Amino acid sequence: MAVDSSQSLAKAAGAQGARGRGPRTGKTPGRLRRSLSTHWYAWAMVAPVVAVIGVIIGYPLVRGLYLSTTDANEANVERTIGVNHIPATYKSVGLDNYTAVLSDGIFWDRLTWTIIWTVSCVAISFTLGLVLANMLNRKLAGRSLYRMALILPWAVPAFVSVFTWRLLFNEKNGILNKILAGGGIDAIPWLNDPTWAKLSVITVNVWLGVPFMLVAMLGGLQSIPGELYEAAEMDGANAWQRFRHITLPGLRTVSSTVILISGIWTFNMFPVIFLLTRGGPGDATEILVTYAYRLSFVVSPRDFAGSAAWGVIILLLLSLFAVVYRRALRKQGEVW
């Protein structure tokens, strides 16, 4: 199957090359043709990947874009139930879905909280990861044991650890409040009070996110040559100066990438919010993706068009963030 598609794509590309040659009267081969003749093997190699990505990412994306400009919902899309076929009856509504979302106060409330959530989660887990990586990047007894322990949250499936946290946080029977009660402190409504719930979800996400930061930072630290530190030490730089002027710049490439990636992940971190609080209490911890889920799975009939519009808006926001972030880095002379 993969071979088939690569062949057909290579053929299609070949046809294009032939067309490109037309006006050039055949003397100097076209750029496309030249690249094809020298790199045909590379083209053939990437073709299956392009085809698969086109099918599993491109098609749903285009379909989502299209649905977001219609009034499609569960009751009017095409569906086949056994032998019965029900044709689609939804129609185009232009950009109505987008104006409806953007003019709704709910969207802006959710966006504000999503940004607070993303920034605080990334900032805290990045700082912790950096500190821990520096602590572990030296010879000390039982280093591999510590490393193992710190990576553990990553090794446990997220839903398992989130459910465990939920048990810990339970206001009436949770261990956290039992411990506090032992110290004579009143029970804290971890998940029942909007502010505490926000702190709780951020805590859990930081706990889940630190290992990734830690591993990435450790890798980055180990690629910084030790001679730099030695030289700095000879010049009389103290520990803080060495950290500030060698470690941080040395980590720049790694850290800018992990911040971007974890920013995008956190922005769309569905399981932590959904499994821990279901967006509650009320809608206090609902981020954009969990709200879009509510639209498409809790409302009946399920609103496909509305949730597609939310999805597209989320995609645009994240793309915008990535572009702006890259620009900012490039201005600082980062090659990335």
Place this chain on the structure above:
Amino acid sequence: MRRGIAATALVAALALTAAACGGDDSDSGKKSSGKLSGTVTFWDTSNDAEKGTYEKLAKGFEDLHPDVKVNYVSVAFGEANAKFKNAAGGNSGAPDVMRTEVAWVADFANLGYLAPLEGTPALDKADDYLPQAAASTKFKGKTYAAPQTIDTLALFYNKKMLKDAGVEAPKTIDEVKSAAKKIKSKSGKTGLYLRGDDPYYYLPYLYGEGGDLLDTKNKKVTVDDPQGAAAFKVMKDLVDSKAATTDASDGYNNQLNAFKDGDVAMALDGPWSIEGALQGKEFKGDKDNLGIAPVPGGSDRQASPQGGWNLAAYAGSKNLDASYEFIKYMSSAKVQQQTTEKLSLLPTRTSVYDVQSVKDNQMVQFFKPAVDKSVERPWIPQANALFEPIRLQMEKVLSGKTSPEDGAKSVGDAYRKLLKDYK
């Protein structure tokens, strides 16, 4: 030539698979002799304490029809609706028979997912069904499900704790408050657990004040009438006066645990929690300590929402004939009697209530009067979406961020957005 051989082999292989599939098809459903065969996949939504019994009952169908295999699948109540919709709408992986909550029937039928049951074996002695139970199976004049069990909320109470405090089971909210005060002074425990996380539990308070969510006959939203705000006020007052304790999450387990362990003396719950409650330390070996009474009334009346479960056949099922028979079996008087004997769930057939063992069942004795007085919910396709706005406002009202009046008004506004033709 070699290529020719490969092609021939491919064709042959394809033909074989096709034949195999065809063989499967002719295997399922009714054979020419009229005997049932094939597999019936049944999605059951009963809870952990109940599902063992249901699996055994469902498998009992195989004894009646030895050629049919029952594929019993337990699906959690919370995800069953979305899971069924995904499978049914995607035309793959949907069960043949679905245990459908009473408010889901109209929703699924509206989407064309359910097979109409008129004239099929599934509807057996339909006039034996309780009229409210039957009402929830109908959509646009057709019947899409067979009632399996009916339920409603009631007041669960710990007899010992109430007796120690010297109070009777309360009949009104005011009595709940005074009872809670006495319980607190006697044992330091809280009177009532109030579900602040589940919008379903707003309904008894709303009905108690004489209100309702919608007036489906006149297409009118009624939740933001003064009764809606009054219901919020009653709930908030119970929490503020410490007569009740509440949570914004995990309410089902917290309530059951608090009640089982004697941390609260009373809770509003349904027959599905009887089994779970009896396993707790307050009731284990002392079944009689569990008291059940109709929900305490508000300023207008004592009433609670009608709930329950129906059995529906997926319209795309490959084995509809066996599915109809399976539904008939599962909602038959005999199986209903067994569920009552084992799980104390309430039958939907009038004839079953005359059976001695059902008559003698204490839980049935407690719940039947409550069921008779229970209020039918709006059986409309959007019924399931009516809860989300309440959930949101309930939290805001209980935590004091919104006034009861504004809370009720916001719910009403959300309903008008959801139901385009309502005013």
